Amino acid sequence: MNRHLLSMNDLDRQDILAILGTAESMHDVQRREVKKLPTLRGRTVVNMFFEDSTRTRSSFELAGKWLSADVINISGKGSSTSKGESLRDTVRTVAAMGVDGFVIRHSASGAVHQVSEWVDAVVINAGDGTHEHPTQALLDAYSMRQRLGDLEGRHVAIVGDLTHSRVLRSNLICLKTLGAHVTVVAPPTLMPGGIATWAKNEGFDTSYDFDAVLPTVDAVMMLRVQRERMSGGFFPTEREYTVGYGLTRERLRSLQKHTVILHPGPMNRGLEIATDAADAAQSLVLDQVSAGVAVRMSVLYHLLAGEGTVA
Amino acid sequence: MTRPDFVPPSDGRSADQSAETARVVMSSGDVSRALRRVAHEILERNKGSQDLVLLGIPTRGVSLARRLVAVMAEVEGQEVPCGALDITLHRDDLRRQPIRGVEHTTIPAPGIDDKTVVLVDDVLFSGRTVRAAMDALSELGRPQAVRLAVLVDRGHRDLPIRADYVGKNLPTSRSERVQVCVAAYDGLDEVRISGGER
Numbered sequence: 001m002n003r004h005l006l007s008m009n010d011l012d013r014q015d016i017l018a019i020l021g022t023a024e025s026m027h028d029v030q031r032r033e034v035k036k037l038p039t040l041r042g043r044t045v046v047n048m049f050f051e052d053s054t055r056t057r058s059s060f061e062l063a064g065k066w067l068s069a070d071v072i073n074i075s076g077k078g079s080s081t082s083k084g085e086s087l088r089d090t091v092r093t094v095a096a097m098g099v100d101g102f103v104i105r106h107s108a109s110g111a112v113h114q115v116s117e118w119v120d121a122v123v124i125n126a127g128d129g130t131h132e133h134p135t136q137a138l139l140d141a142y143s144m145r146q147r148l149g150d151l152e153g154r155h156v157a158i159v160g161d162l163t164h165s166r167v168l169r170s171n172l173i174c175l176k177t178l179g180a181h182v183t184v185v186a187p188p189t190l191m192p193g194g195i196a197t198w199a200k201n202e203g204f205d206t207s208y209d210f211d212a213v214l215p216t217v218d219a220v221m222m223l224r225v226q227r228e229r230m231s232g233g234f235f236p237t238e239r240e241y242t243v244g245y246g247l248t249r250e251r252l253r254s255l256q257k258h259t260v261i262l263h264p265g266p267m268n269r270g271l272e273i274a275t276d277a278a279d280a281a282q283s284l285v286l287d288q289v290s291a292g293v294a295v296r297m298s299v300l301y302h303l304l305a306g307e308g309t310v311a
Numbered sequence: 312m313t314r315p316d317f318v319p320p321s322d323g324r325s326a327d328q329s330a331e332t333a334r335v336v337m338s339s340g341d342v343s344r345a346l347r348r349v350a351h352e353i354l355e356r357n358k359g360s361q362d363l364v365l366l367g368i369p370t371r372g373v374s375l376a377r378r379l380v381a382v383m384a385e386v387e388g389q390e391v392p393c394g395a396l397d398i399t400l401h402r403d404d405l406r407r408q409p410i411r412g413v414e415h416t417t418i419p420a421p422g423i424d425d426k427t428v429v430l431v432d433d434v435l436f437s438g439r440t441v442r443a444a445m446d447a448l449s450e451l452g453r454p455q456a457v458r459l460a461v462l463v464d465r466g467h468r469d470l471p472i473r474a475d476y477v478g479k480n481l482p483t484s485r486s487e488r489v490q491v492c493v494a495a496y497d498g499l500d501e502v503r504i505s506g507g508e509r
Contacts, residue, residue: 039401
């Protein structure tokens with residue numbers, strides 16, 4: 001396994017299965033009365049979130065704490081970044097205090113990769129711009145496997161705002177490695193440039209027709225319409241988006257019985273996903289959140305517990 | 312030897328020794344007889360099977376615990392709850408080794424609170440595994456008592472820990488390797504000793 005987790009490409013099939021396997025044991029710990037393991041005692045993990053986050057940040061924090069690591073949180077707002085300090089200076093300053101691991105979210109694609117070149121500590125990508133969000137892909141895979149079993153040969157639709165999605169890229173890599181077949185669905189304006197070549201190289205399908213894809217899938221992953229990254233013009237009205245690409249009550253009925261629904265959150269209820277679908281029995285939305293802690297515990301364990309993990 | 316690659320060597324050391332230097336110290340029959348005796352001893356000391364819970368330490372300890380439970384069922388006509396207790400996350404040498412996979416911990420339904428928990432492992436050596444197991448147990452509940460049953464006690468303790476039930480005391484030198492094979496993983500029951508300056 002690589003020292004850092006910057007991209008899903010850092011993990012081969014064996015690594016992914018090892019992380020998901022350990023996550024199952026971590027999930028048991030999460031359900032216990034005493035949620036504490038001594039595994040990372042004496043290790044220090046810094047969560048640096050230069051972009052807003054609820055679930056990723058709090059789940060990384062819980063994951064670290066349940067493994068007995070010392071965890072501190074630094075957010076972009078209220079740190080010296082807002083006084084104009086560069087990212088390089090900020091992380092090197094914190095690293096100089098003697099930190100073993102960085103969990104970083106940043107709005108610029110590639111920023112986390114750069115940090116890994118500036119510090120000796122282990123660096124984990126918690127989402128960089130529109131590039132990758134590897135722990136999200138891992139927890140999605142974990143949640144799907146809990147319900148569907150092995151993902152080999154399963155058909156997964158990833159639907160929605162593909163252009164601005166870092167979850168998409170990580171999931172495409174992860175699902176391909178696990179042998180699932182992916183169809184990405186979006187209106188033409190939200191398909192990333194060059195998707196046709198990308199799809200050909202990576203062996204996934206693309207479609208503009210949600211209704212045609214829907215009845216054949218084992219899992220449907222709805223991506224959030226990222227209003228904060230949109231400067232208008234991607235679709236005429238929200239209503240029109242919902243009609244074409246929202247998981248509405250009508251579409252919920254056309255799903256197969258075993259098909260599961262995922263959403264990385266936060267959800268825009270009524271826009272990309274109807275309340276009926278978000279709260280349906282086949283929805284994994286809360287399972288994903290719960291899996292998030294277990295998977296992140298597992299990632300911290302694999303990257304920070306063993307020999308040679310501290311510089 | 313037919314052993315799946317993912318099963319770690321039974322004494323926690325690398326198992327790269329060549330087969331010809333290994334000498335068999337317990338045959339399949341010896342292992343069965345020892346397990347039978349240990350099962351009886353546990354029942355005798357506990358005055359029956361009430362409030363007993365057996366927890367095997369993965370991987371081979373789990374299989375040995377199941378075997379003990381099977382013997383106990385024969386004797387007492389009652390199924391003793393049996394589970395697995397993985398200690399990987401409690402090891403004190405995590406930082407000295409490459410990452411290990413984590414095995415499943417399964418605690419039987421009645422739980423371990425106020426029970427007599429018998430930890431079952433294949434080899435007792437430094438005692439560090441047992442120390443880790445006791446830490447792991449304390450996070451899962453509060454047993455009335457914790458006992459230790461091992462198939463082989465090879466000596467050389469680093470910690471003040473002693474087994475309550477021993478299949479065989481095996482005097483060894485530190486440089487020797489003890490390898491326990493159990494039918495469920497290795498296709499046969501056998502204890503071998505190898506290496507060392509002989």
